[in-house]
Amino acid sequence: MERPPEGLTERLPTDAALLVVDLQKAIDDPRWARVGPRNNPQAEANVAALLGAWRRAGRTVVHVRHDSTEPGSTYRPGGPGHPFKDEALPLPGERVVAKTVHSAFVGTDLDAWLRERGIGTLVVVGVITNNSVEATARMAGNLGYDTRVVSDATFTFARLDWSGRHRTAEEVHDLSLANLSGEYATVMDTAAVLAAVLAALGGG
Template structure:
């Protein structure tokens, strides 16, 4: 992986306590149990280097959502807790670019490269990566700093979390993003 430009921004998507609610794993376990530790390593590297970063927080308007403001699940997980002064962008849809001003915030700072991590790979992460790619950003999706859950596919076949994750990565690879690992990003960030 080529070195990252100094203005490459880290986007951490929806890594909130809500994702630990048992409702998310009703069809089976999640993948990448080390994802939070990898996010913490990325955050630490970005903070040490003074690189730009954005915490994306899902502010669900669904009264039944585990991500609803005012609930314990709305809080960030410890590994992704913003420090005072770090930007937090709240969103109410799956894409971090819809109705949030994120694109304007990034462009005003001259940011053209995004390193993306978070949850859920095949939902908010995929929606954000697709839109970022369509908006012309150079996107690096950190495969081992994202995770998802098992799902039943359209034909009724159960799919493991790893299968769902891998298919989502395959959908994004090339056209929307380069798929990378935490180790590759840390090496490229210098």
């Protein structure tokens, strides 16, 4: 994403909801890294910082939880990976949306719930960049939401491409963000989002 000129802050509407996608203990299972390690080791800390800012500002937070129907999934309900990670634990009163597929909008009432509250902007964080984050952001964009994806508050893992070549997690992550940028979403980083929240509060 092209950054705003120095001294200017990216605008973030006051109705912007923070959408935390699939940040559950399942993502720490070593099976995810069988092809290679993840990127953005600071992502959980950035999500925690964003959650803190949203809560202080009284903004809407939505937690998306994956309830896998696949028997061997690390995200299967009842398994050790199903609970949210400590950095992303919902507080009482915060909305939790349970999904069984990649997009948080499929088979859920998320779209209707957001529209009932007049929310038109979504700030998407969580995991994994090229899977549920990308699927959710694409659909949000198609549904007409002003969608922001926070580049350093999401992460993915290395994988083999269609030709069998090894791609690092950073390569997979960057290409996923490139697919989203300009077409479905605006890509921002944590610092820019925090600055926008502060500006909306009159602090910058």
